Amino acid sequence: MGPNDYLTRVHDSVCAIDAAVWDSLLSDHPDASPFMRHAYLAAMENSASASPATGWKPVCISLEQGGALVGACMLYEKAHSYGEYVFDWAWANAYQQHGLAYYPKATVAVPFTPVPGARLLARDAAARQALLAALIGYSQDRDMSSLHLLFVSPQDAQACAESGLMLRHTVQFHWTNTTPGFVDFDAFLASLAQDKRKKIRQERRKVADAGVQFRWVKGRGIGDADWDFFYRCYERTYLEHGNAPYLSRAFFAAMQRDMPENWLLFVAERAGRPIASSLIGLSSAHPDDSRPRVAYGRYWGALERVDCLHFEACYYQPLQWCIAHGYARFEGGAQGEHKMARALLPVKTSSAHWLAHPAFADAVARFLEREGQGVHEYIDHLQQRSPFKSPFAEPQ
Numbered sequence: 001m002g003p004n005d006y007l008t009r010v011h012d013s014v015c016a017i018d019a020a021v022w023d024s025l026l027s028d029h030p031d032a033s034p035f036m037r038h039a040y041l042a043a044m045e046n047s048a049s050a051s052p053a054t055g056w057k058p059v060c061i062s063l064e065q066g067g068a069l070v071g072a073c074m075l076y077e078k079a080h081s082y083g084e085y086v087f088d089w090a091w092a093n094a095y096q097q098h099g100l101a102y103y104p105k106a107t108v109a110v111p112f113t114p115v116p117g118a119r120l121l122a123r124d125a126a127a128r129q130a131l132l133a134a135l136i137g138y139s140q141d142r143d144m145s146s147l148h149l150l151f152v153s154p155q156d157a158q159a160c161a162e163s164g165l166m167l168r169h170t171v172q173f174h175w176t177n178t179t180p181g182f183v184d185f186d187a188f189l190a191s192l193a194q195d196k197r198k199k200i201r202q203e204r205r206k207v208a209d210a211g212v213q214f215r216w217v218k219g220r221g222i223g224d225a226d227w228d229f230f231y232r233c234y235e236r237t238y239l240e241h242g243n244a245p246y247l248s249r250a251f252f253a254a255m256q257r258d259m260p261e262n263w264l265l266f267v268a269e270r271a272g273r274p275i276a277s278s279l280i281g282l283s284s285a286h287p288d289d290s291r292p293r294v295a296y297g298r299y300w301g302a303l304e305r306v307d308c309l310h311f312e313a314c315y316y317q318p319l320q321w322c323i324a325h326g327y328a329r330f331e332g333g334a335q336g337e338h339k340m341a342r343a344l345l346p347v348k349t350s351s352a353h354w355l356a357h358p359a360f361a362d363a364v365a366r367f368l369e370r371e372g373q374g375v376h377e378y379i380d381h382l383q384q385r386s387p388f389k390s391p392f393a394e395p396q
Helices: 019-027 038-046 089-097 125-141 154-162 185-190 194-209 224-240 249-258 309-324 337-342 358-383
Strands: 007-011 056-065 068-078 105-108 146-152 166-176 212-218 263-270 273-282 294-302 329-334 345-355
Touching (some): 125 146, 146 154, 185 309, 194 337, 224 249, 224 273, 309 329, 309 337, 345 358
Antiparallel strands (some): 007 056, 056 068, 146 345
C-alpha cells in the first residue's frame, strides 16, 4: 500500500479509536456538535442505551493514510427505525409487502438525537469520499437493504450527492440571535408581532402566577441531586406516554463525569420544591472565537402539571439565557410547528439514502422528488407567517 492509499478498518466500538484523535477530526469540522464527541458516543454504548439489545449495533469505520487517522464515522446496524426522527416506516412496509427484508439496515446517525451536524469526520474532501465509499461497501458486503445518513452537514450532503446517494429534506425550527444580538428578553419581545408578544407574556404570567420560579445550573455546578431529579422528570415523561426512556441513568452519569461543560439545567421550583426541569446541550468551546455558540433543546420532564410550564422551561428560559450569555442559536429539536409562535423559524435539514434494490431505489427517488417539492412549498408557507414584525426585523 502506497502512502497516498487509504486503509479502512471496521471496529465494533467507538472506544477502539483514541478519544483525542476522534475529537480532533470533529473539531476541524465547521458543523461540529457535542453530540458527535467521542465521550458522547461512548456513553451511548457503555450505558447500553445504543446497543444490539436496543436495536442499535455499533460499528465504527475508520480510515487511515500513512499510518494516521484521516477519517472516521459511527454506523449502526438497525433492527428498527425508532429513535431516528427521519421516518422511513413506509419504505419498510413496502419491502415487507413485497416479501423483502428491510431490516437490518445501516444508519449513520447520533442515536436518539436529531441535531444536524458532521457525520463523516474527515481531514479533507478526498477522505470524506473514501469514507463514504467504505460505508457503501460495508452495507453491500453485509447484504444491508439500505444505508441512511441522518441530519448531515452541508459538506456531508454534498459528498453524498456526488456519490449518487438520494437526498431527503425535513424541517426543524431554530432561533437565531442575529448580530449584534438582542440586549435582553424584552428587546427580543419587542421585535415580535403584537399578537405573538402578547401570547408569550400571557404564558409566562401563568407560570409566574402559579408560584413557579426557575434556577439554572451549568457544567460541574450540576450536582448529583440535580442530575437525579432531572432523570426522575425525564423518565416520568416517557412513562406517561407509555414508553420506557431511550437513555439510561448511567448515560447521564457519564455526561456528568465526561462532558459536564456541555450541559445546562433549568429547574422549576414551587414553594421551594423542584417540580420540573429541562436539560439543554451547549456547543463545545473552540479556539476559533468566530464560531457561533449554539444551545440545543434536548430533554424535559415534570412531576406536576402547571399550565404553560413546558413553554417556559423549554423555550423562554433557554432563550432568555442565550440572550444573556451571547449564544447565537437555539435549536429546538425535531418537528413542532408550534415553535414558530416562540420565534423559532423553519430550517431545512438533510439526510442521504442508498438502497441496494434497484427498483425500490428508483421508486424512492421518485417519492423524494415529490416530497422535496412539498417541503420547499411548506417552508415558503411558513416563512410567510413570520412571528416578527417584519421578515427583515433586526434585533434591538
